[in-house]
Amino acid sequence: MELDLENPLSNFHHFCPATTAPSLFPVESDHMAAQNYIDSLGTGDLHVSLRREAISSISQFSCKLGPFSSYLAINYLDRFLSSRGMLVLQQSKTWVLRLVSISCVSLAAKMTKTEFSLTDFQGDRGLIFDAQTVERMEYLILGALKWRMRSITPFAFVSFFISLFKLKEAPVIQAIKARAVELIFKAQIDTNFLEFKPSIIAASALLSACHELFPLQFPSFRRAISSCSCVNKENMIKCYNSMQEIDMVSSSNTPANALDRHVSSSGSEISTAGATTVTSVTQRDIKRRKVNDYGTIIKWSTSLRSKSEVLIHGPL
Structure with a gap:
């Protein structure tokens, strides 16, 4: 079912036909980055620059998908890096961060039911990832986010x-x-x-x-x-x-x-x-x-x- 960021859980559960904002307050913290990740960004310029680079890549990949898909992809990025992806920020190989970025965009596009192709995403920007490689990274992200892909956002x-x-x-x-x-x-x-x-x-x-x-x-x-x-x-x-x-x-x-x-x-x-x-x-x-x-x-x-x-x- 297509994800609507204004009503992320509406009609998702058969026992919850209409989810209102007040019911989201108790669970919104589950869709935030972990505190250790936030602390690391506050103390390390390297981590901040790498995050900025990843967000820039997401913006480039999702330019044809619309701003809300981009927002959702960045939400996935922060939550993934704060869960099991901190090692990504310690990698000297920039292609790893690039792979994470395009996988977050791919997941966001799927959640919002936006038509896309990996070829369109990557264009002429150097290294091209095949579908299997992106899919494997998607599963890593899904596991890290505990499959909570219907993000509760502002x-x-x-x-x-x-x-x-x-x-x-x-x-x-x-x-x-x-x-x-x-x-x-x-x-x-x-x-x-x-x-x-x-x-x-x-x-x-x-x-x-x-x-x-x-x-x-x-x-x-x-x-x-x-x-x-x-x-x-x-x-x-x-x-x-x-x-x-x-x-x-x-x-x-x-x-x-x-x-x-x-x-x-x-x-x-x-x-x-x-x-x-x-x-x-x-x-x-x-x-x-x-x-x-x-x-x-x-x-x-x-x-x-x-x-x-x-x-x-x-x-x-």
């Missing part, structure tokens, strides 16, 4: 948190969701976000999007998410601040490689015309600041203030 929680905002205007919902998804893609590349649960990343991305697009309504958005008992407020503040930092850095740089272009284009693929308009205005006008608590609000521009009042009629 996308599974986005609609749930948005529903807490009690919004009625479709353009507003689309604008917030599109911007949050864009931030989630950016966060996956940064190793600092591996420590946060998918739900925390989703909540932080939505808060950041709301803060950026509709600052007048931000206190209401913040109270809505903070009211959720499944959200660790301290971790969310930490994740939110980190997300603000990477967004400011990435917004000031021109995409320099295939991975950046792939992530940058994902927002435009899912945005509506209204969402794109709001986002373009925001990037030009907003001056963001890091906040250490939810009592401090970032500065907003006069022009964006008037636009948010037009889109949202009255306080939420």
